Amino acid sequence: MKIDRIDIIRVKVPFVHPFETSFTRFVERDALLIKIYSEGLIGYGECKAFYAPLYNPEDNGTCHHVIKDILVPLLLHKEIAGPEEFIEKVSFIRGNRLAIASVENALWDLTSQREGKSLKTLIGGTRDEVKVGVSLGIEATIPDLLKKIEKYLAQGYHRTKIKIRPGWDIEVIKEVRRHYPDITLTVDANSDYTLADIDLFKAMDEYNLCYIEQPLGENDIIDHAVLQKAIKTRLCLDESIISLEAARQAIELGSCKVINVKSSRVGGISESIKIHDLCRKHGIPLWVGGMTELGIGRVQNISLASMPHFTLANDIAASNRYFDEDITIPTVNITERCTLIVPDETNGVSYTVDEKAIDRLMVSRDIFK
Template identity: 40%
Template sequence: MRIKSITLHVMSMPLKKPFVTHLQTVSEREGIIVEVRDAEGMTGLGEGVAFSTPWYTEETVKTSYHMLKDVLIPLLYSKPFLHPEEIGKRFEAVRGNAMAKAALEMALWDLYARQQHVPLWKLIGGTRTDILAGAVVGAGSLKEMITQAEELVEEGYERIKLKISPGSDIEIVKGMRAHFPTLSLMADANSAYTLEDTSRLQTLDEYNLEMIEQPLGIDDLVEHSLLQREMSTPICLDESIVTPHDMKSAILLGSCGVVNIKLGRVGGYTNGLDIYRLCRENSIRVWCGGMIEFGVSRAHNLALATLEGFSIPGDISSSSKYWEEDIISFPIVVRDGVAKRLDDPGIGVELNKKRLSEVTIVRENFNQ
């Protein structure tokens, strides 16, 4: 793959409604769009999904930009390569910074698929036509969360994720289950608990949750294994799984029954596909998580979720859930809980240059 230039766009857009967790309220979403061009002018797209502050992981938009500009792009340009997977391996020389790595690596996978004139989902081995979509209800009062969930169910979403934390958990889950007796519900704790809360978390076993996501520390595998032995509800790991080695360790320890695969969190497709294969080989269920993304990352998520085994509805909501107008050529749409895969080459969408220009705050080009 001969890369001629790389362009970084730092952008910022207001959400239609603030997204609330016990860790952070997000009203304005910053992000980085990566364009990678080859010698013939063909372009691949990636998206940096770090937040403005380090509440989800240690990365931020500013640190990702620095890593892309000063470390990863020079490393990419340092010697030729034939396949994006080689760059995924090359980036292993740089510690951490998975989201910055993913932004650039995802753009290369998109470009490579376009060069082959095939959809990216086909290139990675996807088969699913219909992508099952779930949605997230932010933290709030029980009444507010029920109202949010009712609106989402009316739109056709068949799985709802509830944000919980100590003191805003048992009554929330109990009330939601009473209101939605047959709906697929899961709880996302964003590491709000410790092992001292085991009895409190065991109470949630009564409410037939699909899973409880990341209840303990963001870098923990051992204590999750201890907690999983005490609960019948499957634990889903999110922040704890960054590398294939993390996944191998979680399997050996019995830390989870489910894994949320986010391309940004794991450094892109090279790691993501390795983690996916490890889960499949060890009967760990998988699903595709979301990061309040713009349309580029959302299209990548659709490609990933075509893989066999992504049978749990993912965080792949319509563009209109968050944005008045997205930055891609047409919005991602979920109807009756399903998003259709995109069959054009690569991720199947182009940039809406006018909209991107309106929301871009920094733009920089890097030539080979």
């Protein structure tokens, strides 16, 4: 397919409620959208970076630079077979996976349209619907958190994840378990601890957590291996898994027993498929992680989660969990079973991009013809 035009669109979408993690408090989703025109078709991708390098080294500024100055010239007015060839062409770039993934995702969208097949079909998805869990930020008080948990349990979410940080951890877990002894509960530390806290994590063994997500350094797999051997609770790696090679090393070292795949973090859907296949071979359970995506990224996450080895509840909540207004028609909504139906040519479920919503939310647009 020939690439005729590429747009980089920046939008800002307010959160319904501020979302707090160990590293920041979000009040709006500041995001880049990639729009690629090819032979009468338009493919969309969403860049998952944040306004600053908080989750990983990239942010919207660095991604905009890489897309504008490196990826656009590589593609514009060129012939390309599809996303796999694109990944080969950008293999010379070190890091910058969020930027690469945003363009790769748009190429997957174009490929889906050209072939008349859903993304689920293209990547070998087998599930018609996927289970979702809820991720809850750090609240002002424990009673506030308990009210949030009660609200989302009533909606049927299949797993409850709470963010922790030093000073907001073991006592919070203890109180949650006291009120809800039987729910599927996980905690996410976002790399806020060290091996000096090993006794704290040993104490968490008492509370029957499904897993502890990324307790140690965002680049670490060695200390995680030490911690995993010292505790009974499964560790789940998130930020540390930036590629197929990182996943292989973590599995061989015994650094985790669960992996969270964020397709943007690993450089796109193509790399996510390879990690899926590796973890399936080694019996490491997977789930698709979220980065408070808008609808474009959220819908692509649903399709990724349809692959057979994504066996745990995913962080792909309904759009209205975060936003009053989103950028797809329809917006992403959960079923009464607290699942998401996977878009597929066989079931008639599909999403289109809401161009009018993008125009309302847009703060800038760069056009390359």
